[in-house]
Amino acid sequence: MLKYSQSTPTAKLTHHPNSASALFASSEKRNLILCLVLVVATLAVYNVVNQNGFVNYDDDVYVTANRHVQAGLSWETIRWAFGSFDAANWHPLTWISHAADFQLFKLNPAGHHYMNVLLHCANVVLLFLLFVQATQRTWPSLATAAIFALHPLNVESVAWVAERKNVLSMLFLLLALWAYQRYVSKPNIARYGAVFLLFACGLMAKPQVITLPFLLLLWDYWPLHRLQFGATRGGDRMRLGWLVLEKVPLLALSAGSAIVTIAAQQSGGAVRSAIEYPFSVRIENAVAAYFDYIGRLLRPVRLAPMYPHPGESLLAWQIGLAALFVIAVSVLVVRFRERRYLVVGWLWFLGALVPMIGLVQVGQQATADRYMYLPMIGLLFILCWGSANWAGERKTRVFSLLAAAAIILVALGALTYRQVGYWHDSETLWTHAAAVTKDNYVAHVNLGETFLTQERTEEAAAHFRAAVQIRPGDPAAHLNLGTCERRQKNYAPALQEDQAVLRLTSDKGLRTYALVNLGSDYRHLKDYARARESYGAALQVNPETARAFVGLGLLAEKAAAFDEAAKNYTRAVELEPSDVGYLLLSRALQASGQTASSQSALESAQRISPDFDRAQQAVRDMLAE
Template identity: 35%
Template sequence: MSRRTPYIVYGGIALIALLVYLPALSNGFVNWDDQAYVYENHNIRSFDLKWLLSAVVVGNWHPLTMLSYMVDYSIWGLNPFGYHLANIVIHAANTFLVGVLGLRLTALASSDKRASLFTGATLALLFGLHPLHVESVAWVSERKDVLSTLFFLLSIISYLNYKKTPKPLSYIGSLLLFALSVMGKPMSITLPAVLLIMDFYPLNGFKAGIKKALVEKVPYFAMAIIFAGVTVWAQGSDNAIASLDYHPMGSRVLVAIRALAFYIYKTAVPINLAPFYPRDLAPSFFGIEYTSSFALVIAITAVSILFLKKSRLPLALMLFYLVTLSPVIGIIQVGSQAAADRYTYIPGLAPFMLIATGVGWISSRNKGVATALALILAFVLGALTIRQIAVWRDSVSLWSHEVAVYPDEAPIGWSNLGLAYKDRGELDKAVTNYNKATEVDPGYAEAYGNRAATYLRMGRMDEALDDLSTAIRLNPRIPELYGNRGVVFINIGEYEKAIEDLTESIGLSPSTAAKGFFNRGIAYKGLGMNAEAVSDFTRTIEADPSFAGAYNNRGGAYLRMGSYDAAIEDFSSAVRMKPDDAAAHYNLGLSYLKKGETESAVASFEKAASLGLPQAAAQLRLLKR
């Protein structure tokens, strides 16, 4: 076998993975975090190093991921094709690296080159084509998964190079790649422990003493501790971590044990995969799901220990599985889900490796049987993955699938399906789905908040106000609820109440408060408090320099204050950004008129009149008298 053969084989498998995921290129964005990461995130539209290094997005600090979105936007704008293409290409690269890693690890424990080749190939096939990974690849917001894993794998391979030939460059390279991995997604902070597991098997690094192995990992662990602190700060600042009052430690342990078994089950039987797996709020150890999960975990542990004298592989894989899952297993509860497919992207390598080792063992005895098994796996998993990719086509297909799998357990599915219909302009369908969400869980604040936003769009202010007040009573920590209630108060002319709610919204989420400042500026303007309005519109523009409406409204405040030059500057910016905004052209004309520049005023009024604004035509008639 040529030395190039494995790399050709793994490259071919990576290409197969890429081809299988091509249908995702026709998928769009979905209304689950994609808005925060991409299509409503104005910060990715320019390179701002200060923002990049300090931004917390959806409870995460991951500057490398956000940098990748900046690059995507500079090339593709808001065309989802490019974002999906990047995810798919990175996943294909990961598939290749997984094959190489499987080959190298197996070769350390076995001299059978064919078995090593088949083990790496099967591992790459399972990783590249398993439908559990569709969420990580076909969901634009999970760029962090594929990108972080790329550097995670490269860091391990660099570490293996160092262990083979102890060169400082390989060690430093592994450390730097680890840092990049964590800056892609903090879940990879487990890498130092993974390296220790590899020292245990297959490197047998403990022969030289555990102390040496630990000292070697000190820089890794120091880096992991620093990044863990940053992660806790980021998630705490975004109120992402659930309190012990809401999820007591006892229930967290039970949910974690169930999750360990759940992921193994879904690896073996990847059907009814869902974007959101609802969490049991009152789990009991005596429930069948929990007792059977506990029994399975104990059984796997016992088998791993019993096999220890014969092979360290089962115990090493079990430890890898436990360690890499530990940040997301539910002990530190982030979100309200019981589990998530995306959490298996790295931990799934453990059961995959066990299966791949079995195929490798078979290949050493019967190459044809092993090849047939690998082909069957590729065909079955590829078909399931293509079907799962279609689930992520758009928001309606995603949440329609969720409510089909969990019709009575997950109000988030009905609520987000309502949002999807709202975005399509199908407001009655949206309300119907929100109603279903409140039936499934009358205490689900988000459903009331989303229904209120739809009522607001429909002009049904009283119903919107009732729903928002109910939602705030149920969950007073959601900033959007106060923001939307503030908008309702603006619409009914209660500006003082609007300012109170919008101030609360801004305080709850300062990092995403641009809309809150804008709406509070509108409320101040309604009260004639123009200086305060200018201040809020200015803060909106600082957060989003491309927001034409903020320039238009600040210009209006300046106009009322008699600051005509400032008004002209803002209205000019507004019409530059939105040349078809008749109101902005008209306001620019008024500013020129107030300043005595009649010729410029006439030009602006004529443009506004050509865009169909009656007031502009009336001004022109007055000026011609």
């Protein structure tokens, strides 16, 4: 057995290594191989995603029903992306990435899904290389990256097309962190400018990365060791004040992003009022959420795309237990603060979650798996570096460590593979969500919407009624119940449901749908004046509502105003080209004597229609109403 000691001659050590040991003799080669292993493992677990379709959970907003995205990459699309508050967000780079995907893949979901997977792979590799460079410790860095790659909590961010913004913003954050490390090694304006630019790009993908200046201060403390409390400026260490001052331009970006984000969310009606969620309730839910997130990290089962906000239903003992846990961990971290990774990991987790913890309540969720994509890294610091140090202090055998790590990673990979399958289609996704959560009215609404698209009206109505029973004030459930009533030609009950939606929500998207539906209700009830008024009100909320223009066109045809009808139908097909829209336009043009234009519209309908006979029957039904 070869023993290394100071007395061992150099010549004795120059034996002929085998090919495996030669590959790992160089840190660059070793890291390259480990990066390839990480990518292969990630692709192996997520490859099944190419069998998944789009789901009825914002995929329509971001891709399948977004005419700007479906215009592909163009200057007009880019202009719209930078000026749009659509989806209650300002994230132009996310819109542009979706437009690029559509340019490449059209509506083939496999391409859209796989781009998310490739971005996740890039994040995994960047995470590993960043940690190796900053800490000079390969195996804890590898463990952190591997768990991040394979953990089921990240499935929502990767397997959901509409959550492109999560993986894309993380890419820019990690690149900004890498640029920051280069800046620290040799400070100059150009390198700082790279940090600033990459941070700006991250914010333009999703403002979840808004806490980067705070995370950089933690990075200064560990692993860069730039921050030393009580030290004077000089050498490699600085006082906190100097390091905060260094982050002022980045803090200005964060402040600007916060202002724009709040404006976008308020514009879209996504911010919930203090009446609906009082501040005391938000604090209670935030404390409980921190506890829940740690639980899901350690036991990632029964995961769902939506965990409805509990409102005031949390019990005192639940809040107390969660608060006690957070305080206890914080005390332990302070007690063992000489292990800097504990301080950084815990504060990273707490701080990175602040924008998504619900103090400003956006949406209906209490927590969301996708919100852990960035904060998870802090807890992985604690787990992986803590385990490595514990094993080193006790001189644990390498084989035992490898076996334990392998078992954990295989288990995580198996759970992730299964979780990806739940995102196969809308029915599978929401059936699973309803099964693993309690009183999930959102799951019932979305499952009902799935059945509506499949013409399973009775099953759909049952789920909408279940949602209303759980949450009587849910506007989406009432909106869809109205659709069920309308399909069964019960126009008066449908009218009541649509009016309920307008009373219950300020969300612009839901109000637009309700106003258009209200116009259809009045039109079927022969109240044409109120129908016109409702369609007009919908266009005031959203001037690009194609269905409202179709409704106005039908009203114009009733009045034999065919030129006006053609004008409205023309605008409708400009906004949302459809076979039914072009057929309506063709008939109106024919009736107004524009034969050539009518023929052109007819040909457009035939060209884009997946089922021309069905489209013709739909038009006959609409005109007969």
